[in-house]
Amino acid sequence: MEAKQTVFVNEFTNGILDPAQEMLGPVKDGGHVVANTAPGCWGPMITPSIRGGHEVTRPVFVEGAEVGDAIAIKIKSIQVTSSATSSGNDQTVEGRFEGDPFVAGICPGCGAKNPETVIEGIGQEAIRCASCGEDVTPFIFTNGYTLAFDSNRTVGVTLHKEAAEHIAHDGRTYMATPEHSVQNPIVTFAPHDLVGTVARLRPFLGQFGTTPSRPFPDSHNAGDFGQFLIDALHENGLTREQLSDRTDGHMDINRVREGAVLICPVKVPGGGVYLGDMHAMQGDGEIAGHTADVAGIVTFQVIVIKGLTIEGPILLPVEEDLPYLAKPITMKERETARSVADQWGVTKLEESLPISFIGTGANLNDATDNGLQRAAETLGITIPEVMNRATITGSIEIGRHPGVVTITFLCPVKYLNKLGITQLIKDQYSHTSQSY
Numbered sequence: 001m002e003a004k005q006t007v008f009v010n011e012f013t014n015g016i017l018d019p020a021q022e023m024l025g026p027v028k029d030g031g032h033v034v035a036n037t038a039p040g041c042w043g044p045m046i047t048p049s050i051r052g053g054h055e056v057t058r059p060v061f062v063e064g065a066e067v068g069d070a071i072a073i074k075i076k077s078i079q080v081t082s083s084a085t086s087s088g089n090d091q092t093v094e095g096r097f098e099g100d101p102f103v104a105g106i107c108p109g110c111g112a113k114n115p116e117t118v119i120e121g122i123g124q125e126a127i128r129c130a131s132c133g134e135d136v137t138p139f140i141f142t143n144g145y146t147l148a149f150d151s152n153r154t155v156g157v158t159l160h161k162e163a164a165e166h167i168a169h170d171g172r173t174y175m176a177t178p179e180h181s182v183q184n185p186i187v188t189f190a191p192h193d194l195v196g197t198v199a200r201l202r203p204f205l206g207q208f209g210t211t212p213s214r215p216f217p218d219s220h221n222a223g224d225f226g227q228f229l230i231d232a233l234h235e236n237g238l239t240r241e242q243l244s245d246r247t248d249g250h251m252d253i254n255r256v257r258e259g260a261v262l263i264c265p266v267k268v269p270g271g272g273v274y275l276g277d278m279h280a281m282q283g284d285g286e287i288a289g290h291t292a293d294v295a296g297i298v299t300f301q302v303i304v305i306k307g308l309t310i311e312g313p314i315l316l317p318v319e320e321d322l323p324y325l326a327k328p329i330t331m332k333e334r335e336t337a338r339s340v341a342d343q344w345g346v347t348k349l350e351e352s353l354p355i356s357f358i359g360t361g362a363n364l365n366d367a368t369d370n371g372l373q374r375a376a377e378t379l380g381i382t383i384p385e386v387m388n389r390a391t392i393t394g395s396i397e398i399g400r401h402p403g404v405v406t407i408t409f410l411c412p413v414k415y416l417n418k419l420g421i422t423q424l425i426k427d428q429y430s431h432t433s434q435s436y
Contacts, residue, residue: 003028003063009035011180012276013059015044015052015103016236017249018215019268023061026270029304032076033060033273036178039293040206040277042087043175043183044219046127046137048096048105049116051236053219054250055183059211059272062302069266070308071210071273072424074301078203078258080153080280081176082294084167086187088144089288093137101138102225103217104234109134117184122168124189144191147292149201149280156280156292158197164190176295186293201280203296204257209249209313210264211272214242218276222250223360223370224403248312248360249274253399253406254282255356261316261428263305263421273302285401308419312374315356315406316428323395326354326408328429352393352410353425361403368396371407379415 007027027033040054047055065071098104098113107115110132118130127137146164147156159167164187167174171185212221217236220226226243229236238245247265256262264271280292319327329337329352341349357378359371372390376383386407390396394409416422 001026003031005031007031007033007060009033009057009060010178011058012038012055013218015050015055015218016215017059017211017218017221017274019211019213019272021059023059023270023272026061026063027302029062029064030301032299032301035275035298037276037278037296037298038178038181038183039082039085039175039186039295041290041293042186043293045090045102045139046186047117047183048136048138049114050183051103051114052217053102054207054277055181056207056218056274056276059274061270062273062304064304065266065271066269067266068307068309070305070310071264071266071271072303072305073208073262073264073273074303075256075258075260075262076299076301078205078278079297080149080201080203080278080294081296082149082174083176084146084148084174084187085280085292085294086144086146086189086191087290087292088141088191088193090139090290091142092139096136096138099233100228102219103236105136105138107132107134107136119184119188122165122188122190126188127184141189141191143193144189145194145197146187146191147199147280153201156199156201158194159192160195161192164192178295199281202254202257203278203280203294204254204282205275205298206252206277206279207250208256208262208275210247210266211268211274212247213245213267214238216246219250221246222248222404223367224362224400225250227362244311248358250277251313251358251399251404252282252286253315253358253404254284255315255317255321255406257318259318261424263310263314265310265312285398287401305420308421310374310378312360313358315358316354316425317356319429322354323397323408325392326394326410328354329410351413353413353416353422353429354408355411355416355425356406356408358399359405359407363402364398364405367403367405368407371405375407378419379411380418381415
């Protein structure tokens with residue numbers, strides 16, 4: 001099939017990222033994708049027919065992307081379409097899943113695996129097995145809220161019981177659930193433990209990346225959630241070694257937002273770029289386990305980087321999101337540094353640009369080790385050198401607790417030249433005045 005300049009996406013997976021699944025597209029190298037995403041987390045979590053913790057878009061084949069390459073994703077725009085949502089801290093319900101509540105839902109009444117459901121009324125007992133009528137949701141709230149947004153999607157306000165229940169009766173409309181999405185709208189539960197709380201919107205994608213080289217439940221395509229797959233008894237169980245086939249598309253890093261560039265590994269022909277789990281806002285760590293899931297429209301450009309073999313994503317955040325020490329050196333700072341260098345006989349200053357390596361693991365320590373190792377291997381330097389650079393010209397930041405971090409630092413251009421991404425990074429921070 002001839003590659004297209006623009007591919008439109010409004011279809012979703014059943015929760016499994018499968019390299020054998022037919023992809024959409026292809027889209028041209030340098031082309032654009034426009035996707036209508038479904039809410040993540042809570043909607044799929046109360047829809048046990050979805051076999052993963054999210055409902056992400058069907059992957060898109062990128063022309064010219066071969067295994068061992070990378071794909072740069074330039075996020076052009078993110079627009080929230082939901083006018084309200086619900087979220088909060090979760091608690092599992094025993095007897096309604098086998099081992100993994102995100103993947104292996106089961107009806108406690110008839111025993112059906114990943115049962116189809118119907119909605120009967122509102123509240124936390126509204127999700128019922130379509131066959132026997134039993135309450136089947138594997139998750140309920142310990143503390144939850146319903147959040148309504150202004151028309152410009154700049155702020156949200158948590159609602160009282162009566163307002164939350166009004167929204168619950170027409171959940172798909174308020175959440176703007178895409179037509180092909182099968183998830184139950186989480187606003188059906190009408191949680192209202194927080195009332196009158198004001199929160200700013202800064203939307204981003206919790207899921208954005210490429211297809212792993214073996215089937216993964218979408219929410220488990222990461223080093224922390226992926227731990228639940230090790231030796232699991234369901235059909236998507238794997239060994240510890242096979243977990244390395246992941247691509248870490250499920251990051252929940254709030255810096256993966258409009259204006260950022262994400263560089264992702266290609267582990268299957270065409271890459272298979274997918275996205276979902278859009279959030280209205282999130283503090284570092286997503287410490288409640290969940291945040292405000294929303295539907296939205298995302299536009300992004302894809303650029304193939306030949307021969308850049310990486311194990312996990314590299315992020316180029318918008319400059320505002322960079323740690324203070326990792327912001328590009330300005331011309332004025334460089335002039336001051338030149339004076340110091342002259343005083344001490346240092347003949348040449350490094351030329352550097354920001355870069356952020358993503359690490360994931362069973363916990364934050366493992367994730368940090370993973371990110372440091374990925375940075376060192378990609379750049380061809382030692383881990384101690386990465387540690388030093390991240391300490392004096394960068395920072396380690398939490399993406400998601402318990403096990404996603406970013407290793408951000410100013411990287412010498414001579415290293416970036418070998419990877420072929422210097423110009424991409426220069427373009428990302430082109431408004432910062434520098435002498436190179």
